[in-house]
Amino acid sequence: EIGRLAVDLGSRRYEILVGGGLIARAGSLVLPLLKNRRVLIVTDATVGRLYLEELVHSLEAAGIRQDSIVLPPGEATKDFRHLEELCSRLLEARIERNQMILALGGGVIGDITGFAASIVLRGVDFIQIPTTLLAQVDSSVGGKTGINTAQGKNLVGSFYQPRLVLADIDALDSLPRRELLAGYAEVVKYGLINDPAFFSWLETHGADLVEGDTAARRQAVMTSCAAKAAVVAADEREADQRALLNLGHTFGHALEAECGYTDELLHGEAVAIGMVMAFELSAMLGLSPPEDTARLVRHLAAVGLPTSPAAIGRDFDADRLIHHMQQDKKVKDGRLTFVLARGIGRAFVSREVEPAQLEALLARSL
Ligand code: NAD
Ligand code: ZN
Structure with missing residues (x-):
């Protein structure tokens, strides 16, 4: 048990x-x-x-x-x-x-x-x-x-x-449903990083988990903890391995900062939107199949998570978001760190995103 x-x-x-x-x-x-x-x-x-x-x-x-x-x-x-x-x-x-x-x-x-x-x-x-x-x-x-x-x-x-x-x-x-869903976004993240089978499992069982299925909850928490523990054990202090856990967080943190860390946007909701943006950016750079972005959006929407900044119901300014991203602890020598993907379950850390590419993505997403 x-x-x-x-x-x-x-x-x-x-x-x-x-x-x-x-x-x-x-x-x-x-x-x-x-x-x-x-x-x-x-x-x-x-x-x-x-x-x-x-x-x-x-x-x-x-x-x-x-x-x-x-x-x-x-x-x-x-x-x-x-x-x-x-x-x-x-x-x-x-x-x-x-x-x-x-x-x-x-x-x-x-x-x-x-x-x-x-x-x-x-x-x-x-x-x-x-x-x-x-x-x-x-x-x-x-x-x-x-x-x-x-x-x-x-x-x-x-x-x-x-x-x-x-x-x-x-x-x-x-737990209020909204808080549960916010946590669920981080669960999805582990599938996206390096466990496509877990992502598929979530597509089948995620809704049950949200509705209260105990077995699904136990399995999802176990798999997520194991994923995080493995990354942490490999690399207790921040480095590239651990940075993968920031999938969706570079964009997410910027959205959260704009909303002033209030109930307007919970961290997990920001991460859900941020993960979609990371997949969109990856697709835009020709790294990830657009079908995988669509699959991610479908799953997040199916459980009730937001999938784009528009869902927050306010206008975001690209320059202000970029400004927030530059305040991040992980910025090295002024270069932003992104977690990109070559598809679901194939995330990697990149410091190669050019400012113009980021601006193009924001112009599309906002
Ligand atoms: P939280 O602790 O504020 O909990 C959310 C709300 O739910 C609170 O109002 C709380 O009173 C209530 N609550 C808690 N358990 C409940 C339950 N079982 N039933 C009903 N209500 C319950 O927020 P959180 O989302 O758990 O955590 C967010 C914090 O975690 C942030 O400060 C974030 O920075 C931090 N965080 C830390 C790490 C880390 O590695 N240390 C990683 C991610 C997030
Ligand atoms: Zn987080």
């Missing part, structure tokens, strides 16, 4: 467990990793209302004492002010180095909690209990933690691996 994946980073090894009922069983699952029978739980108010009691109950049943810290939900929580508040509250709770922190929530809670865990007392172990699809297939795996600053998203943080990831797919039942 529980899928198990090992992430092997040489110096550090940990497991990702995927299945139903994991929060209810968390006590016995985390117990073997504890050096001290007291843990600190960090969550947000929305997730706390839904799952904190279940988690606390399961910890108590296993003889584990706990304290919890509840932060406000939303991207705005990932800032210096809340990081300071979180660190203060961990210290006020008299956290000790041999204690474990549990991050219960979506990517916001995982990112800020992982970062706090990496700096409080110069590093305390932590466990990820991701409750959004995005967090289960993406942010909880790979060890990137961090916060946003006035200068941009995720510019301050650390590489810090969890000791365990518990992806309870039952938690996805309470």
Whole structure:
């Protein structure tokens, strides 16, 4: 019933467990990793209302004492002010180095909690209990933690691996459909990068997954985590392998920045549109068959994801989008990095896109 994946980073090894009922069983699952029978739980108010009691109950049943810290939900929580508040509250709770922190929530809670865990007392172990699809297939795996600053998203943080990831797919039942779909875009991404068979599988089972099919959810989360773990293990720190995970993100981030990182456009929605633009650019450059772009658009639309900037319902200016792309962390010597494709499942990193080609693509897409 529980899928198990090992992430092997040489110096550090940990497991990702995927299945139903994991929060209810968390006590016995985390117990073997504890050096001290007291843990600190960090969550947000929305997730706390839904799952904190279940988690606390399961910890108590296993003889584990706990304290919890509840932060406000939303991207705005990932800032210096809340990081300071979180660190203060961990210290006020008299956290000790041999204690474990549990991050219960979506990517916001995982990112800020992982970062706090990496700096409080110069590093305390932590466990990820991701409750959004995005967090289960993406942010909880790979060890990137961090916060946003006035200068941009995720510019301050650390590489810090969890000791365990518990992806309870039952938690996805309470997730708003729009959030679920946003996470689904990252699932599709893994198929597009290097797993055409997985993309085909999603064409058949994606709609079931969205509608709540447990088996489909477990399989998709397992396959996605395995894909990300493989890339991360090959290349823990950013380089070309890891850069493939940015498929759709160069365009996506620019659209998100224009929308001000608000609910107008969720990250995963931006990625869905960005992936289509990356395939369009690849087709325009004669690298990828146009049929593959059409197939991608069909699948995203079938599950209910947006496939073009027009779907956002505002006018985008090409120069402003290019300006945002140039702010990206991955820009080297002023050259933009794109993840292009030679077709579905055949992505590669390119720094060869000429400004005129990018402008031509934007002129068509916007
Ligand atoms: P999130 O944590 O804000 O969660 C989205 C919303 O869903 C929140 O309002 C939350 O309270 C609510 N929620 C969470 N779980 C729920 C559940 N089971 N039922 C009902 N509601 C629930 O956002 P997210 O999409 O999970 O993560 C986005 C963040 O992840 C961004 O800050 C992004 O930068 C980060 N991220 C990090 C990495 C990484 O490698 N570290 C990768 C991708 C994204
Ligand atoms: Zn993403």
